[in-house]
């Protein structure tokens with residue numbers, strides 16, 4: 263079971279805020295932030311181009327490699343935001359057992375305004391809302407399988423989600439003061 267010093271990893275469906283919340287959580291806590299999609303893009307080019315050239319399977323292979331690399335080199339000082347489909351890979355799910363995984367949950371009404379055009383997310387090609395809902399149903403069991411906790415992001419700002427993540431992981435300030443003995 264992962265301890266409090268394990269890397270923190272954000273998973274969940276597209277546009278629930280994994281990238282935004284991960285970045286904000288890491289900044290607040292002075293930790294290193296890695297977004298696996300960004301790492302893939304830096305190395306292999308835009309995600310839509312990867313899908314065009316190599317298909318979803320090709321993208322998933324690159325994604326699994328990057329996730330493995332980030333988690334292996336990670337340690338306690340790293341915060342990782344995954345792409346929404348990373349949990350499809352069984353090897354990735356196994357590796358996530360050593361991390362503190364947070365499932366950022368939302369519903370279609372919340373994310374719909376954020377699914378603009380869908381061009382940057384090939385998995386949402388066609389009717390983006392319908393696709394999102396279908397993928398949500400398919401993947402929800404996998405998010406639940408890997409997650410230590412589920413944070414409902416509906417009606418919350420990014421800052422409020424980060425507050426809730428800290429609370430759920432037992433990382434809020436009052437807890438730190440208690441455990442480190444520096445409280446007043």
Ligand SMILES: Nc1ncnc2c1ncn2[C@@H]1O[C@H](COP(=O)(O)OP(=O)(O)O)[C@@H](O)[C@H]1O
Nearest residue numbers: 275276277278279280281282283376418419420
């Ligand atoms: N809780 C939130 N409230 C309002 N906007 C949000 C929230 N979380 C994320 N966003 C915005 O929604 C968009 C998608 O967020 P992003 O972090 O890229 O999601 P993901 O990485 O899960 O696909 C971004 O423009 C982001 O700023």
Ligand SMILES: O=C(O)C1=C[C@@H](OP(=O)(O)O)[C@@H](O)[C@H](O)C1
Nearest residue numbers: 275276277345346347383384385
């Ligand atoms: O759910 C998916 O299959 C995907 C989610 C995207 O990341 P976000 O969840 O950060 O949008 C990105 O990895 C790619 O477009 C595929």
Ligand SMILES: [Mg+2]
Nearest residue numbers: 280281299345
């Ligand atoms: Mg993201």
